[in-house]
Amino acid sequence: GNSVTQMEGPVTLSEEAFLTINCTYTATGYPSLFWYVQYPGEGLQLLLKATKADDKGSNKGFEATYRKETTSFHLEKGSVQVSDSAVYFCALSRGNNRLAFGKGNQVVVIP
Amino acid sequence: NAGVTQTPKFRVLKTGQSMTLLCAQDMNHEYMYWYRQDPGMGLRLIHYSVGEGTTAKGEVPDGYNVSRLKKQNFLLGLESAAPSQTSVYFCASSLSAGRGPNTEAFFGQGTRLTVV
Numbered sequence: 001g002n003s004v005t006q007m008e009g010p011v012t013l014s015e016e017a018f019l020t021i022n023c024t025y026t027a028t029g030y031p032s033l034f035w036y037v038q039y040p041g042e043g044l045q046l047l048l049k050a051t052k053a054d055d056k057g058s059n060k061g062f063e064a065t066y067r068k069e070t071t072s073f074h075l076e077k078g079s080v081q082v083s084d085s086a087v088y089f090c091a092l093s094r095g096n097n098r099l100a101f102g103k104g105n106q107v108v109v110i111p
Numbered sequence: 112n113a114g115v116t117q118t119p120k121f122r123v124l125k126t127g128q129s130m131t132l133l134c135a136q137d138m139n140h141e142y143m144y145w146y147r148q149d150p151g152m153g154l155r156l157i158h159y160s161v162g163e164g165t166t167a168k169g170e171v172p173d174g175y176n177v178s179r180l181k182k183q184n185f186l187l188g189l190e191s192a193a194p195s196q197t198s199v200y201f202c203a204s205s206l207s208a209g210r211g212p213n214t215e216a217f218f219g220q221g222t223r224l225t226v227v
Contacts (some may be wrong), residue, residue, distance in 0.1 A: 044203075099156075102153060
């Protein structure tokens with residue numbers, strides 16, 4: 001079935017470092033792809049999205065490109081800040097009216 | 112600009128008690144969802160609705176019931192709470208679903224439920 005796989009484990013990095021969080025998907029057809037962010041004690045917020053192959057979603061310095069050939073939607077940011085510390089979820093929108101989420105990655109940015 | 116509002120934010124229940132979680136959205140969205148979030152498990156879909164008067168089961172529906180009597184509200188009920196239902200519950204809504212634009216979900220702030 002349609003599903004999303006995120007890289008295992010938390011990510012700890014220093015301020016101004018480069019961030020990559022891997023996301024791969026399995027799907028029939030062409031799903032829409034999303035990255036959501038969850039700050040401590042809050043609900044999920046949409047960070048960026050892409051609705052078709054080769055689209056690049058971007059927001060707040062984060063980017064992700066919808067790669068059909070590698071079934072991937074990796075999240076990147078060139079220079080992280082302490083305020084980027086959060087949990088990041090990759091998700092896809094399936095044809096049966098439901099979103100499928102990855103398990104999430106805790107990102108901790110150290111000053 | 113309220114978006115998706117969940118009540119209550121926190122609740123402690125004793126095993127066997129019942130309660131209802133309320134979700135309200137003011138964006139005129141057709142689709143609404145209830146998820147639970149547990150450590151290491153990500154978000155799991157409990158039930159969802161594709162429009163007023165409709166409900167459907169998600170991945171983990173056992174022990175929960177839902178109702179969508181009005182388009183803007185989606186209620187999640189626990190008839191007899193169990194410790195395994197200790198979790199953070201999120202409601203979400205979306206304008207559309209499936210593929211294409213407007214399928215992103217908007218989330219509430221969550222309800223932290225503890226069953227003792």
